[in-house]
Amino acid sequence: MSAEIIDGKKLAESIKNEIKTAITEREEKSLPLPGLATILVGNDPASRTYVASKIKTTADLGIRSFSYDLDENCPQEELENLILRLNEDPDVQGILVQLPLPGHLSEDEVLHTISPKKDVDGIHPFNAGLLSRKYSEPLFYPCTPSGVIRMIQSVCPDISGMNAAVIGRSSIVGMPTAMMLSRCNATPTICHSYTKHLDEICRESDIIVAAAGSPGLVQGDWVKPGAIVIDVGINHIPDKNGPRGYKLVGDVDFESAVKRAGAISPVPGGVGPMTIAMLMANTLKAIDYR
Ligand code: NDP
Numbered sequence: 001m002s003a004e005i006i007d008g009k010k011l012a013e014s015i016k017n018e019i020k021t022a023i024t025e026r027e028e029k030s031l032p033l034p035g036l037a038t039i040l041v042g043n044d045p046a047s048r049t050y051v052a053s054k055i056k057t058t059a060d061l062g063i064r065s066f067s068y069d070l071d072e073n074c075p076q077e078e079l080e081n082l083i084l085r086l087n088e089d090p091d092v093q094g095i096l097v098q099l100p101l102p103g104h105l106s107e108d109e110v111l112h113t114i115s116p117k118k119d120v121d122g123i124h125p126f127n128a129g130l131l132s133r134k135y136s137e138p139l140f141y142p143c144t145p146s147g148v149i150r151m152i153q154s155v156c157p158d159i160s161g162m163n164a165a166v167i168g169r170s171s172i173v174g175m176p177t178a179m180m181l182s183r184c185n186a187t188p189t190i191c192h193s194y195t196k197h198l199d200e201i202c203r204e205s206d207i208i209v210a211a212a213g214s215p216g217l218v219q220g221d222w223v224k225p226g227a228i229v230i231d232v233g234i235n236h237i238p239d240k241n242g243p244r245g246y247k248l249v250g251d252v253d254f255e256s257a258v259k260r261a262g263a264i265s266p267v268p269g270g271v272g273p274m275t276i277a278m279l280m281a282n283t284l285k286a287i288d289y290r
Contacts, residue, residue, distance in 0.1 A: 002258055002259060003229070003257075003258045003259075003260075003261035003262055003263050003264040004155060004262065004263040004264075005258075005263075005264060005265075005266060006151045006154060006155060006228075006230070006263050006264065006265040006266075006270065007266075007269065008147070008151060008265055008266075008269055008270040008271055008272065008273045008274045009269045009273045011150065011151065011154055011273075011274060011277075012147075012273035012274050012276065012277035013273075015150075015274075015277040015278070015280075015281060016057070016060070016061060016277050016280060019061050019277075019280050019281060019284050020060070020061045020062060022284060023061055023062040023063065023284065024062065026287075027062065032287065032290070033062065033063065033064055034063050034064065034093045034094065034283045034284050034286060034287050035063065035064035035065070035066060035091045035092045035093055035094070035283075036054075036058050036063055036064070036065055036066070036092070036093070036094040036095075036096060036120065036279075036283045037065075037066040037067070037068065037086045037089075037092045037094065037095045037096065038051050038054055038055060038065070038066070038067045038068065038096050038098065039068045039070065039079070039082065039083070039095070039096065039097045039098065040067070040068070040069050040070065040098045041070045041071075041072070041074050041079065041097075041098070041101050041102060041105065042070075042071070042072035042074075042101075042102045043072055044100070046236075047098045047099075047100075050098060051067070051098050053276060054096065054276055054279060055067055057276050057277075057279075057280055058280070058283075061280055063280060063283055063284070064091065066086075066089075066091070066092055068082060070082075072102055073102075073104075074102075074105075076104075076105055076106060076109065076110075079097075079101075079105065079110060080109070080110065080113045083095060083097070083110065083113045083114055084113060086118070087113075087114070087115040087118060090290070092118065093118060093120075093283060093286035093287055093289070093290065094118055094120030094279075094282065094283040094286045095114050095115070095118045095119070095120070096120060096121055096279065097110055097111070097114070097121075099172070111123060111124055111125065112124070112125060116139055117139060117286070117289040118286060118289075119139065119140055120140055120143075120279060120282040120283050120286055121140070121142060121143055121172070121279070121282075122138060122139075122140035122141050122142035122143060122146070122176070122282060123142050123171060123172050123176075126139075127139055127140055127142075128142075128171065128176065131176055131179050131180070132179055139289060140282045140285065140286070141176075141180065141278075141282075142172060142173075142176045143275045143276075143278040143279045143282065144172065144173050144177070144211075144232060144271060144274075144275045144278075145173065145176040145177040145179075145180050146180070146274075146278040146281075146282075147271050147274025147275050147277065147278045148177050148180075148209055148230050148232065148271060148274075149177075149180050149181070149184065150274060150278070151230055151265055151270070151271065151274060152207060152228055152230060153184075155228060155262070155263040156228060156263075159181070159184050159185070159186045159206075159207065160184070160185035160186070161185065161186070161187070162186045162187070162206035162207055163186070163187050163189070163204055163205045163206050163207070164178075164181045164186045164187065164188045164189070164205055164206065164207035164208070164209065165188075165189050165191055165198075165201050165202045165204075165205040165207070165208045165209070166178045166181065166188050166189065166190050166191065166209045166211070167191045167192075167198065167202075167208070167209065167210045167211060167212045167217065167218070167251065168191070168192065168209075168210070168211035168212045168213075168232070169190050169191075169192045170211070173211040173232055174190065174192075174209075174211050175190065177209050177211065177232075178190045181207070181209075186206075186207060189201050189205070193212075198222075199219070199221075199222045202218060202222040202223065202224075203222055203223075203224055204224065205224060205227060206224065206226075206227055206228065207227060207228045207229075207230070208222075208223065208227060208228070208229045208230070208252075209230045209232060210229070210230070210231050210232060210233055210250065210251035210252050211232035211233060211251065212233060212251050213233055213234075213235060213251065214233065214235070214251055215233070215235040215237055215249050215250070215251065216249065216251070216252070216253040217233075217251045217252070217253075218231075218251055218252040218253065218257060219253050219256055219257070220253060220255070220256025220257045220258075220259055220260050221256070221260070222257075223257050223260040223261050224260075225260050225262075226260075226261070226262035227260070227261050227262060228261065228262060228263045228264075229252055229257055229261045229263070229264040229265070230264075230265050230270070230271065231250035231251055231252040231254070231264070231265050231266070231267050231270055231271065232250070232251070232271045233249075233250040233251030233252070233267065234248060234250070234267065234268075234272065235248065235249050235250065235251070236248060237249055248267060248268050249267060250266075250267030250270070252264070252267075254266060254267070
């Protein structure tokens with residue numbers, strides 16, 4: 001039997017339609033519209049593509065966009081001064097600094113500079129701290145983990161009591177995803193490059209979230225029959241016959257996993273579009289914190 005495919009693109013479209021409707025209503029009532037500032041530093045082609053896609057989505061939804069394209073060698077102070085200005089700008093509700101930054105810049109210091117009220121990526125230490133506290137709500141939930149949870153809930157609204165393997169413990173994906181799964185009353189196991197018997201942990205899991213950046217890491221026979229598999233990984237692998245010379249694959253060996261999973265997300269067309277939709281949702285929400 002083949003798994004249900006969790007179509008992230010379709011789910012993202014429905015979320016974006018709701019956001020567009022809310023923004024149109026604001027427009028009709030002459031209420032302030034949300035504004036998103038995107039900051040790109042340097043020339044990393046993947047970062048450029050992601051930022052272009054985010055800017056296009058803001059335009060489609062009626063969110064005002066302010067884009068800043070900084071030189072590869074931009075000093076830390078210049079970047080931080082720009083963020084401090086945007087923190088005070090009443091037209092800007094959300095500030096997104098595209099990561100990773102060039103090596104000479106401190107990501108940590110940059111993230112600390114963003115006002116938690118404008119942290120639409122949901123990764124400021126203040127919001128990350130609130131996420132980790134049982135009875136607290138962060139001002140924003142991080143975008144990719146939010147997309148992952150929405151995808152899981154689209155096929156299984158109540159995941160209470162389920163075991164979940166989260167492969168990856170980064171601050172923007174793995175760790176917050178595990179915390180959000182726990183908030184949904186699932187029991188996450190946080191796996192990383194030192195984890196032993198990863199295959200066995202996966203086989204015992206009702207949910208697998210793969211966010212390692214390792215192509216085809218999760219094999220079909222790691223998947224418990226009927227499990228929900230969310231593939232966050234985006235890996236470029238050579239493809240001599242393709243028009244671009246490379247193709248995008250996830251961290252899950254889709255061909256074998258689709259035969260055992262109950263539901264599975266593809267790459268591309270899975271978590272990627274959901275991340276952008278959740279960013280837009282957070283930008284709309286940021287209006288409440290003006
Ligand atoms: P990081 O490199 O920051 O983290 C990767 C994590 O995976 C680390 O915790 C690492 O362990 C762990 N890991 C790596 N290899 C293995 C392995 N073989 N077994 C077990 N654990 C492993 O990456 P990100 O969290 O930023 O991103 C993860 C993936 O998700 C990437 O492919 C990225 O491109 C993609 N991504 C996709 C998004 C989307 O919207 N679809 C958004 C953001 C990221 P350790 O801590 O020990 O090093």
